[in-house]
Amino acid sequence: MHISEGVLSAPVLVTGAVLSAAGVFIGLKKMDYEKIPEVAVLTSAFFVASLIHVPIGPSSTHLVLNGLLGILLGWMVFPSIIVALSLQALLFQFGGFTSLGVNTFIMAAPALIAYYIFAFPVRKTNHFLCALAGFGAGVTGIGFGALFAAAALIGTGEAFLNIAKVIVVVHLPVMLIEGIITSFCVIFLKKVKPEILEVNR
Amino acid sequence: MHLEEFAEGNSFFHRLDPRVKFITIIPYIFVIAFMKGLNGPVLSLIISLVMIAFTGISIKKLLSRLVVVNAFVLLLWIFLPFSYSGTEVFQIGHLKATREGFLQVLSITLKTNAIVIATIAILGTSEVFSLAHALVHLKVPDKLVYLFFFFYRYISVLHEEYIRLKRTMTIRAFKARTSIHTYKTYAYLIGMLIVRSYDRSQRIYKAMLCRGFKGKFPIISHFHLTIADLCFGFLMTLITVLIAIISKNG
Structure with missing residues (x-):
């Protein structure tokens, strides 16, 4: 879901940068100094998790899990994701610095949406409800991410309409897988270490 | 995990002050990102290639990196030529590939690679921790x-x-x-x-x-600007202004 450099138009790049900067600013305000190690090491964990390829039919997909990250971090998901994407831009040139703002927004904004809709039901004691909310968070994270990526491309030019459609369609199965995995993951955390979910953000 | 592939070496770029690197690369890559047409992108790709030549990074490693980056660009090559109206080059069924479409996607390809190669040459040649250190000085x-x-x-x-x-x-x-x-x-x-x-x-x-953490990391080693850093900063600023003017007029 990373849009590489040199593709998007100036207005889209600037809009993405401004929105992400605002998100990062709010996220940093909410992150006390004592929270830094927690957010950082969690970001490392998600970075490592994104290296995992899960099979899907004859192909495979790598995990994103931004919905889950959103549930765990709330607004702090913005600093977390911008830091991870900066490193990717630095080491792998995947994404990149000019499109950093747009790419951060594409991943972090859906995570925040997932947080506002599903963070409350996930904390419920009912396991079925919790699993359902986890599924919703996974689907939301990828679904909105694909939509925002498509919007960024279409905003650059009408010519990108077909690619934008392909991106959304390709992400449909990924959405399902992320939903399933996030759902199981939330249940697991609830059984093994509920305080990770309980913390008030 | 071996992550900092390009940071090992002792070229001019490896020795540059990371602060200067950030200050010069940000305007340079944004000017490229905002370009239209072909003149600017061709010129900036050449400049980026000259920079990477100075770093002594092995071509094999560089290419393997560029292949990954260009995967997304490949997707654009499949769709974009058919998405612009203009002079027809060839036709598949109902789809018309146009000259305008090809020029557009070529421009994007050049820009992407120019930015990526410059990023590897300038930022990739520093250790991640020294870059983070530089960010503290740059008021991040x-x-x-x-x-x-x-x-x-x-x-x-x-x-x-x-x-x-x-x-x-x-x-x-x-x-x-x-x-x-x-x-x-x-x-x-x-x-x-x-x-x-x-x-x-x-x-x-x-x-x-x-260890007595009070919300601040003490920094022991400090950066020192050398003449080479200043020269590089001056040269890069000049280049950035130049390619900005050329892409505007071309």
Whole structure:
């Protein structure tokens, strides 16, 4: 879901940068100094998790899990994701610095949406409800991410309409897988270490 | 995990002050990103190639990196030529490939590669920690820099945890398939990774408190600007202004 450099138009790049900067600013305000190690090491964990390829039919997909990250971090998901994407831009040139703002927004904004809709039901004691909310968070994270990526491309030019459609369609199965995995993951955390979910953000 | 592939070396670029690197590369890559047409992108790709030549990075490593980056660009080559109206080049069924479309996608390809190669030449040749250090001097919010510092520091640790968990799965004869069992297993693996990272972060914070952490990292070594840094900064600024003017007029 990373849009590489040199593709998007100036207005889209600037809009993405401004929105992400605002998100990062709010996220940093909410992150006390004592929270830094927690957010950082969690970001490392998600970075490592994104290296995992899960099979899907004859192909495979790598995990994103931004919905889950959103549930765990709330607004702090913005600093977390911008830091991870900066490193990717630095080491792998995947994404990149000019499109950093747009790419951060594409991943972090859906995570925040997932947080506002599903963070409350996930904390419920009912396991079925919790699993359902986890599924919703996974689907939301990828679904909105694909939509925002498509919007960024279409905003650059009408010519990108077909690619934008392909991106959304390709992400449909990924959405399902992320939903399933996030759902199981939330249940697991609830059984093994509920305080990770309980913390008030 | 060996991450900083390009940071080893002793070229001119490896020795540059990271602060100067940031100050010069940001305008340079944004000017390229905002370009239209072909003149500017061709020129900036040549400039980026000259820079990478100075770094002494092996062409094989560079190419393997560029292949990955250009995967997205390849997708554009499949769709974009057919999406612009203009002079027809060839036709497949109802789809018309136009000259305008090809020029557009060529421009994007040149820009992408010019930016990526410049990023590798300038930022890739510094160690990640010294870049983070430079960000402190450039007034990036300190919380963000500390976050970056810890995040990068613990990737390799968490990756080891991951390898260990994965080994236990292999021992229990786990085989990845398209099945709920596979997804559940991966979900639990990730859940365990999150639990371990949480526990570890609590220990880290306690260790920081033990060492008297008060919201600030003392920095012992400092950067020193040399004549070479200043020359490079001046040259890059000149180049950036020049390509901006050329792409505007061309």
